[in-house]
Amino acid sequence: MYCKNCGEQMNDNQAICLKCGVKTCQGEGFCANCGQTVAPGAEVCLSCGVAVKKAGGDYGKYDKIVIALVCFFLGGLGIHNFMLGETKKGIVKIVLSLLCGIGSILALIDFIRILMDKYEVNPDKAF
Ligand SMILES: [Zn+2]
Ligand SMILES: [Zn+2]
Numbered sequence: 001m002y003c004k005n006c007g008e009q010m011n012d013n014q015a016i017c018l019k020c021g022v023k024t025c026q027g028e029g030f031c032a033n034c035g036q037t038v039a040p041g042a043e044v045c046l047s048c049g050v051a052v053k054k055a056g057g058d059y060g061k062y063d064k065i066v067i068a069l070v071c072f073f074l075g076g077l078g079i080h081n082f083m084l085g086e087t088k089k090g091i092v093k094i095v096l097s098l099l100c101g102i103g104s105i106l107a108l109i110d111f112i113r114i115l116m117d118k119y120e121v122n123p124d125k126a127f
Contacts, residue, residue, distance in 0.1 A: 002035035004028055009035060028052065059084060059121065068114045075107025088126045 002009050003017035005027025016023055024032075031038050036047035044051055059067045062083060071080040076097045078090030097103030106127065113119035 001032045002030055004030050004032050006030070007035050007037065064114065064117075067119075068111060071107055071111045071114055075110060076101075076104035078103065078107070080107075080110065084121045084123075086121065086123050086125070088123070092126045 001012055001024070003020060003022065003024065005017060005022040006020040007030035008017055008019040010017060010024070014024060028040065029037060031045035031047060031050065031052065033045060033050040034048040036045065038045050038047075038052055042052055067080050067083065070083060074080065076093060078086075078093030081087070081090035081093065093103035093106055095103075096106065110119060
């Protein structure tokens with residue numbers, strides 16, 4: 001794989017780029033799969049067709065603070081998931097909240113991940 005910050009080739013198990021010192025999941029100037037430059041905001045690498053994986057902490061048009069607050073107060077109903085287009089996660093939280101009340105525990109985990117910039121928006125996942 002390649003450093004997404006500087007395009008340098010590196011080992012798959014490397015956590016930090018030896019050339020620029022940036023963590024492997026950070027930066028978005030280069031494709032991690034082929035090392036070619038990708039346009040800012042591009043969803044797919046034009047050189048190899050692989051989806052450009054977004055790092056955590058990207059909530060589109062919403063502020064991190066907004067998502068964190070919504071998650072904290074309304075997270076048990078999956079409201080923050082619906083705001084981020086993650087319908088599956090939202091529905092799972094509502095169902096779990098109604099059935100046994102653990103939807104809010106999932107929301108709390110989301111909340112911590114959001115604070116730590118570890119939350120990854122993924123509409124295909126249910127958790
Ligand atoms: Zn680098
Ligand atoms: Zn590529």
